[in-house]
Every structure is written in C-alpha cells, then in structure tokens.
Amino acid sequence: MEVCNGCSDIDGRPVDVQRQENLTLIGVAECNGTLVLEHYRCDTCRAVIARQFTGDINERIWSVIETAH
Numbered sequence: 001m002e003v004c005n006g007c008s009d010i011d012g013r014p015v016d017v018q019r020q021e022n023l024t025l026i027g028v029a030e031c032n033g034t035l036v037l038e039h040y041r042c043d044t045c046r047a048v049i050a051r052q053f054t055g056d057i058n059e060r061i062w063s064v065i066e067t068a069h
Contacts, residue, residue, distance in 0.1 A: 003064055004045040010062045015051050017062065023049070039065075 003011070010019045026048070027039035038051040046068035052060055 011064045
C-alpha cells in the first residue's frame with residue numbers, strides 16, 4: 001500500500017517540522033532521560049513513521065519505516 005500525501009510529504013524532513021494531524025503516537029524511546037525517538041501510526045494510510053531526535057543533523061528526520069500491507 002502506498003503512503004498518503006501527508007506521510008510522503010514529511011518523509012526525510014527535519015524533526016522540527018510539525019505534523020500532528022492524523023498521527024497517533026505509538027511509542028517513545030529515551031536514553032538517560034533524553035528523548036531520542038518517537039514512533040507514530042498514520043490514521044489515514046496506517047504507515048509507521050519514526051521521528052529521530054539524536055545523531056548527526058542529517059539523521060534528525062522523520063522517516064516512514066513501515067507501510068501497511
């Protein structure tokens with residue numbers, strides 16, 4: 001299944017870009033009390049999207065990591 005326009009548009013964008021409509025937070029990862037990763041499920045296309053807050057600047061992005069079957 002293809003991802004919706006909202007997921008396609010946010011994929012690869014910096015983490016400071018906000019996309020809150022049609023996303024449900026499904027998981028959070030912390031390391032020593034610091035937020036490092038959030039996982040969301042898109043309510044529209046059911047894709048799983050990661051939002052990574054650590055690493056090099058080019059790694060701090062939104063990523064579609066799983067599409068619905």
